Amino acid sequence: MNGDDRAGEFGPVYLPALQRIRDLWLELEPLVDETAYDDVVAPTELQISLSDGLGDADSARLDIQWSELGMYAFHYVDSDDINWRFDRHPNTHSPEIHFHPPPEAATTAAEPSCIDVTEVSLVTRAVHAMCRAAYEDDDMEQLNSVSNPP
Numbered sequence: 609m610n611g612d613d614r615a616g617e618f619g620p621v622y623l624p625a626l627q628r629i630r631d632l633w634l635e636l637e638p639l640v641d642e643t644a645y646d647d648v649v650a651p652t653e654l655q656i657s658l659s660d661g662l663g664d665a666d667s668a669r670l671d672i673q674w675s676e677l678g679m680y681a682f683h684y685v686d687s688d689d690i691n692w693r694f695d696r697h698p699n700t701h702s703p704e705i706h707f708h709p710p711p712e713a714a715t716t717a718a719e720p721s722c723i724d725v726t727e728v729s730l731v732t733r734a735v736h737a738m739c740r741a742a743y744e745d746d747d748m749e750q751l752n753s754v755s756n757p758p
Contacts, residue, residue, distance in 0.1 A: 618697050619677030625728045626654040629672055632732045637740070641667075661686030662710075662742055678726055682735045683713070692751055694721055694735055707752040724756045733758035
């Protein structure tokens with residue numbers, strides 16, 4: 609996720625949210641290999657490495673940002689270079705809360721997100737539930753298809 613996709617203020621990183629997201633993924637997802645921050649002194653992103661990915665991917669990673677303003681980005685990328693992401697941030701191309709579908713997660717392909725909640729734990733559970741359903745059923749169409757998850 610880069611700042612070129614955003615218009616307006618995203619806000620500074622909210623470390624307690626990233627810690628909560630990390631704890632939830634460790635609790636909910638058996639495929640978590642490791643978690644890390646992009647910078648140990650001044651983190652801006654949580655990175656969650658998975659031992660398997662969607663479809664034929666051998667591994668995957670989620671790069672997650674959460675701001676003090678409640679803006680977020682959950683960006684999935686895997687060993688087959690499949691990308692998708694759930695975002696909440698001001699922009700000019702879609703509603704504030706939106707989804708960039710696979711395989712490229714292109715800015716111009718953004719669509720409204722099925723995630724209506726905004727609290728950190730609920731958003732995390734929603735992203736996890738859809739990722740897990742897509743993984744178990746080998747169907748990426750499930751990523752943005754649930755009615756008001758979690």
